[in-house]
Amino acid sequence: MKRTGLLLLILSFTVLIVQAQRDIISINRKLSPVLLNNRRLFTDKKEQVFWIVTSNIDSARNYIRTKQLPVTILQEHAGGLLVVSARGSLLDSFVLNQPFVRFVDVPRVPHEELAVGTFDNSLNTINLVHSQYPLLNGVNMVASVKENKPDTTDIDYKARYISTPLSSGLIASHASYMCTIIAGGENSFYTGNGVAPAASLISSNFATLLPDGDNVYKQYGISVQNHSYGTGIENYYGADAAAYDASMINNPGLLHVFSSGNSGNLVSNGPYAGISNMANLTGSFKMAKNIITVGATDSFGNVAFLSSRGPACDGRIKPELIAFGEDGTSGAAAHTSGTVLLLQEYYKEKHNGALPAASLIKSVLINSADDRGTKGPDYQSGYGCLNAYQALQALVKEQYFTGSALPNFTQTFTINVPANARQVKVTLCWTDPAAVANAPKALVNDLDLELVDNNLQVWQPWVLSPAPVIDSLLKQAVRKKDDLNTVEQITIDNPISGTYTIRVNGTSITSGANQPFSIAWQTDTANQFQWQFPTAVDYAQSDADNLLRWSSTFSANTGLLEYSLDKGASWQTIEKTIALSPGNVYWHVPDTCSIAQLRMTINGQVFMSDTFTISPVLPVHVGFNCPDSAMLYWDRIPGITTYRVFRLGQKYLEPISTSSDTSIIIRQPGNNLWYTVAPMVTPNRSGMKAYTINYQMQGVDCYLKNFLVDLDNGNTGELMAEIGTTLHVQRITFEKLVNGSYAPLQSFQPVTTLYFNHTDKNLKDGVNTYRVKIELNNGMVIYSNPESIYYFLTTRYLIYPNPVKVTGYLSVLTKEEPQNTYLILYNTLGQQVLQYRMQQTIEMVPLYGLKSGVYFVMIKKNGKKEFTSKIMVQ
Structure with a gap:
């Protein structure tokens, strides 16, 4: 029995330690490379926009609401992507460790699949x-x-x-x-x-x-x-x-x-x-x-x-x-x-x-x-x-x-x-x-x-x-x-x-x-030398320190280390007397995209490396993500005229096209979600592939990348929109819902930028709803999802939508934290059909299968009537 107890104690201790180690690593793996390299974003006290990929949006929404976290969900996208506004320190403390959180990033840095950070396949050859x-x-x-x-x-x-x-x-x-x-x-x-x-x-x-x-x-x-x-x-x-x-x-x-x-x-x-x-x-x-x-x-x-x-x-x-x-x-x-x-x-x-x-x-x-x-x-x-x-x-x-x-x-x-x-x-x-x-x-x-x-x-x-x-x-x-x-x-x-x-x-x-x-x-x-990095399958990252490796059994202490970018026609010195015994040295690789070769000269003997590739890391972006097509684009690399696009096949990346441009439109992508791009250094040799992205998870819809609305100075509406590309875009218009239909506020034509802003100084009391209208050259029109600003001018309560579906929720907003406050619904016969206690400034009131018709709304606080209205249930 003593032995059994000891084994159980050891097992419990094991699970606790491994669980703790795993939790630390899991949080790091949830973060994009940008966030990993900028942890200050999690200590900054001001609110910022983050992208959070969840396994279940409902779980995330309920968690934020239940914990009453000051996290504003700005947008929801397919695939469990939330665009939120929050303080980084709050996410770090309360959100990152939740099981429904799969990945966290900041806008315009779309690296959904985190690569292994401490990668080195060369030390162990x-x-x-x-x-x-x-x-x-x-x-x-x-x-x-x-x-x-x-x-x-x-x-x-x-x-x-x-x-x-x-x-x-x-x-x-x-x-x-x-x-x-x-x-x-x-x-x-x-x-x-x-x-x-x-x-x-x-x-x-x-x-x-x-x-x-x-x-x-x-x-x-x-x-x-x-x-x-x-x-x-x-x-x-x-x-x-x-x-x-x-x-x-x-x-x-x-x-x-x-x-x-x-x-x-x-x-x-x-x-x-x-x-x-x-x-x-x-x-x-x-x-x-x-x-x-x-x-x-x-x-x-x-x-x-x-x-x-x-x-x-x-x-x-x-x-x-x-x-x-x-x-x-x-x-x-x-x-x-x-x-x-x-x-x-x-x-x-x-x-x-x-x-x-x-x-x-x-x-x-x-x-x-x-x-x-x-x-x-x-x-x-x-x-x-x-x-x-x-x-x-x-x-x-x-x-x-x-x-x-x-x-x-x-x-x-x-x-x-x-x-x-x-x-x-x-x-x-x-x-x-x-x-x-x-x-x-x-x-x-x-x-x-x-x-x-x-x-x-x-x-x-x-x-x-x-x-x-x-x-x-x-x-x-x-x-x-x-x-x-x-x-x-x-x-x-x-x-x-x-x-x-x-x-x-x-x-x-x-x-x-x-x-x-x-x-x-x-x-x-004796007197053997072998290059270990880079080999023909390796990349040296341009404009960065790369660790060269070799093995040597020469008794000589030093050698002459050089590199060539023109197939050996000319050579540039890295170091005249490089120490051989360490078997490695850092080389700051030139800012270029090229094939290259190294050579080490020891006592008159020359040892050539494989021909390898110098390449920068190429970011890939999504211009638009429409039902029938998607657009990828990337930065042009000086000296590179051709790029190869890869798509994730059954098991591995497979080339699908070659382009002399810096963008490509993918027709009918279907279930093919993952793409990357590599510069072609020679017709048969590609440079380093970009981070592979899931084009549907980059926060870009059909042309629209971001649409945010906010109340500024308590009385002004600030509208901000971002599109993924200007390609084929004829006009961008901010619209406002007025008397049941949308009216234009401001249009931008021609479209020469990706970012648009508008200030609405004519807010109405209650809900102010906006959308973005995108018109393309081919006549196609794309609308954003509506976004709203809640303006409390003469009232303390806002109720919407009206009419509301019988299967939906009635949203109730209050200007102050409710205390001993109830929302009561009456039918046209004056019978009470619903009573709901309000505990938060934003409440989603279920209608519990009410019949269609007109209902009267009353809000009581401490037993006194504070607000009346009526709604249509459909």
């Missing part, structure tokens, strides 16, 4: 894989994301999300973010480009911290499951850790990938109690042996300050890898999960559809990682930073072995090390049987790795000190027998050339007759 292996995209692979449910309407994985009973009932933007990193299709923007953009996705609820059933993984073909969540710091090998180890034993091709946690600055507990900044993985399930636990780095490969560190509770090396994740370790895990899919896909193509053993993929990932921080493995960065391209090369070059260890039996394998090698690296990995929950040492079957050179010198793996003392935990690894880890790694710097022998000994196999294992190996040769 994922972009290099995309460039060199364009057909490797995760097709026919399935990843499961275990947490809350993603937004299944997200266009970045359109038609690739598989609905199952496994998913949570709660939708969270954090889950959408993870899905986008793993398998985004780049439909929203280039930052929506996932690691495996053709993979399918499944969601699994993390309300239980245990793995899904074995039948689930088999039924849906799941080969990797991403776990970007945590609980608190839990330093023990729990039942959940054992369950995940067993899950991988039962499903040999399945790999579980966990984030290490975002508690790297906290003090540890358990065996490492009192030690700061170490042993703070967030969840006992992360103590599993067979999984991969991933820490986070910044764009330079440095371990993030908040990334949780190892060791595991029994001293094992954790995390095994680090990867880019400025959002935290969640993103780092997702990058790794996507990379696993690509490696599994490549292996399957070469092995008649058979999945590789998880131990093989794990060994390849760890062996190819770039060493960071302290030389060799350590408890901050594990075995190094994810390098997707090098991991794939191990499979391409078949630099791996598989085998099965027998008790007290040694197996051998041979590799050849070239003469110019700077390092040889070998990694052994096996999927170990689950240990008993809460075991002080999780290892069950102990294998030992050795490497023997030509001179019969024996090299042992790197081993860290697990002693619970900070000085010990920070020590550099030493070579010795490893009796803790299921991963063992040997490196030799500047090895002598020749044939080397790998030995794997089944030192202690206590579970089963044998123990399957995998080995990955590689050699790094």
